[in-house]
Amino acid sequence: xxxxxxxxxxKKGVKRAGRDSRTxxxxxxxxxxxxxxxxxxxxxxxxxALELNDQPDIISDLSLEHSxxxxxxxxxxxxxxxxxxxxxxxxxxxxxxxxxxxxLLSIIQEQIESGVSxxxxxxxxxxxVMQLAQNRLVPWTSRGGxxxxxxxxxxxxxxxxxxxxTLDEIIKLAFRSKVAISIGASFRSSNIFDSxxxxxxxxxxxxxxxxxxxxxxxxxxIIEGPGHSSTRRLRQVAEIYDKMGYPIMPLGPxxxxxxxxQDHISSAIGxxxxxxLGCVDIISAxxxxxxxxxIPSIESTIEAIKAxxxxxxIIDMDKxxxxxxDKKIVDYRTSHQTCIYEKQNSGCSRCAHVCPLxxxx
Numbered sequence: 001x002x003x004x005x006x007x008x009x010x011k012k013g014v015k016r017a018g019r020d021s022r023t024x025x026x027x028x029x030x031x032x033x034x035x036x037x038x039x040x041x042x043x044x045x046x047x048x049a050l051e052l053n054d055q056p057d058i059i060s061d062l063s064l065e066h067s068x069x070x071x072x073x074x075x076x077x078x079x080x081x082x083x084x085x086x087x088x089x090x091x092x093x094x095x096x097x098x099x100x101x102x103x104l105l106s107i108i109q110e111q112i113e114s115g116v117s118x119x120x121x122x123x124x125x126x127x128x129v130m131q132l133a134q135n136r137l138v139p140w141t142s143r144g145g146x147x148x149x150x151x152x153x154x155x156x157x158x159x160x161x162x163x164x165x166t167l168d169e170i171i172k173l174a175f176r177s178k179v180a181i182s183i184g185a186s187f188r189s190s191n192i193f194d195s196x197x198x199x200x201x202x203x204x205x206x207x208x209x210x211x212x213x214x215x216x217x218x219x220x221x222i223i224e225g226p227g228h229s230s231t232r233r234l235r236q237v238a239e240i241y242d243k244m245g246y247p248i249m250p251l252g253p254x255x256x257x258x259x260x261x262q263d264h265i266s267s268a269i270g271x272x273x274x275x276x277l278g279c280v281d282i283i284s285a286x287x288x289x290x291x292x293x294x295i296p297s298i299e300s301t302i303e304a305i306k307a308x309x310x311x312x313x314i315i316d317m318d319k320x321x322x323x324x325x326d327k328k329i330v331d332y333r334t335s336h337q338t339c340i341y342e343k344q345n346s347g348c349s350r351c352a353h354v355c356p357l358x359x360x361x
Contacts, residue, residue: 006220006247006281008058008117009178011080015057017222017247017281022320023312024282026085026249027305029071030062037063037071043298047305048079056285056305058083058117064090076115083117085182089147089162097154099147101166105173112173118180118222121170122148123163124206125186132199138190141227145186167210171217180220182249183207188227191257195229196236208244215246222249222282229253231273238277249282250274254290263290264300268307275315283308333357 005018017024029044031037044059059082061072075084088108092099108119125148133139140146152161159165174181187203189195204225211221223246226237234253241248252267253274259266267286274280285304287296296304316322329341337346337357346358 003242003245003247003281004215004221006118006180006222007178008083008180010083010117011076011115015083017249019278019281019319021281023275023280023315024057024083025285025305025308025312026058026060026282027056027285027301028060028062029075030090031065031071032063033065037065037074040071041074043301044075044079046298047302048081050302050305054302054306054309056082056308058085058282060085060087060120060284062087062090070114072111072116073114084115085118085120086111086116087120087144087184089122089144092147094147094150097150099151099162101162104162105166105169108170109173112177112179116179118182118220119170119174120144120182120184120224121163122184122186123161123167123210124183124203125149125152125161125163127152127157129187129199129202129206132197132202133187136189136194136197136199138194140187141190142184142186142188144184148186167213171214171219174219175217180222181214182222182224183211183214185225185227185251188225188251190228192228192230192233192255195226195233200226201240204240204244211244211246221246223247224249224251226253227251228257229255229270231255231270234270234274235277238274238279241279247281248274248279249284250280251284252286254286260291261288264288264304264307267304268311271308272311272314275311276318278319280315283312 003019005016008015029040031040059075063071072084072086088111091107092104122145130149148161187199189200207223214221223244229237250271253270254263254266255270256266263286271280271283285308287300287304289296289300332341333339340348347355
């Protein structure tokens, strides 16, 4: 199936993601307090100071704090070069698990009218999928998804989940402002053994159905997932994603549960594998702290971005058949008889007097 591309409008213009477009990189930020928001802005300042080739395309605000000075607004105002996305339900004040529909819609409206490019929703939750998840090693790992689960469970499953209850209104808001909707994975696998179980397979079907419903009403769609998955199972994941026909923003995928403290590496590997199978359009940069319980530092966030940029470039070499950057580097190394890009002369301390590039017949 031909993959439908997504247009992401932002202050500097529009970028597209899909089969014929460059793979974009997203970095996650978020504050749990006003003090933390200040630290997150410092992190974004450091990111903005990176070389152009190391820059991410998207900054996603996953803040949980409720101050009037929203992080996403500061990013839109002060860092216009970035596409900005949000996860609206994080801003809701749940009462005994219940979330007010109008509060969620008001938050979404404010975020959309402030200039975000896309929002993430979790509309696949229902009682049956939650029951299927009980057969897993770990039922669920999505924070946004669990908030939706708590709301529908608090209502004794007598109504649809909050995103389905408000979906038509959300679509109208998104359509009016040319904002895309990303369909989050409430039941993405949190380990490689739960990957592609009945629960996840059903969620894939629900994501496709909801994506079609939204797209038919004129709003662009992104599909999120799959979480942890071994490289062998990623082939089957790719077959499913390819049939969906929408741009994919994988969370990872992390192909091994052993990479604790090194998940920026395992995630870049997983994204590359899935990308070479034709199913990565936006990479979410995963930091080494993913499974350590620590808040990502400025340094590790930049490290994650750079790892994701390498993965994106490898994917694009295959997807777009664009080898121009590599050719430029190789030509320079060839003409200067050095393996060090931008070094003016041959030789280095590593090879010293036995430099193989200096030898000529």
